[in-house]
Amino acid sequence: MAEIHATPQQAAARHDDVPVDGGAAQRKQIWKVFIILSVITAFEFLIAFTMQTSMLKVAIFVGLTVVKAFYIVAEFMHLKHxxxxxxxxxxxxxxxxxxxxxxxxxxxxxxxxxx
Known part of the structure; x- marks a missing residue:
């Protein structure tokens, strides 16, 4: 079985897409999105268990759901870029x-x- 030896330039070309920091910036961004969505969801739970059913409660839920949907689309579907x-x-x-x-x-x- 013949081995394929890459030149240093070919080896460097294969690793150009690897971030220098090992992906720390991406992980930081993912944690930021996770925390923001968790806070919004916790607020929704707080409203669900403390407010009585009313049109205001429904409007708050719809509004927060739209905010979360736009944030998810902006971050994970890269629409903000x-x-x-x-x-x-x-x-x-x-x-x-x-x-x-x-x-x-x-x-x-x-x-x-x-x-």
């Missing part, structure tokens, strides 16, 4: 869908009030 036009082309339809859902919930509730 994209050009602004791409971000807006994704964000504007999402805003309209949220507006549509809110309008449908409010109008759907008025059916019961009309009777």
């Amino acid at each position: 994209e050009v602004k036009s791409l971000i807006w082309s994704i964000l504007i339809p999402v805003i309209f869908v949220i507006w549509l859902l809110l309008a449908l919930m409010l109008e759907g509730g008025s059916i019961f009030e009309a009777r």
Whole structure:
């Protein structure tokens, strides 16, 4: 079986994509995202067990869920590193869908009030 010997330049080329710090910056970023999402989730649990059911409680849950979703998309799908036009082309339809859902919930509730 023949062995393949790489030149020093070929060996260096294969290791150019390895971070110098061994990935410490990526691990730090992952821990930061984990802590932020954990704090938001802990706040959601606090609200869930302390507030009585109301429209305000539902609005807080929906708002925090949207915040977590945007943060996850920005961090893990790398949207925050994209050009602004791409971000807006994704964000504007999402805003309209949220507006549509809110309008449908409010109008759907008025059916019961009309009777």
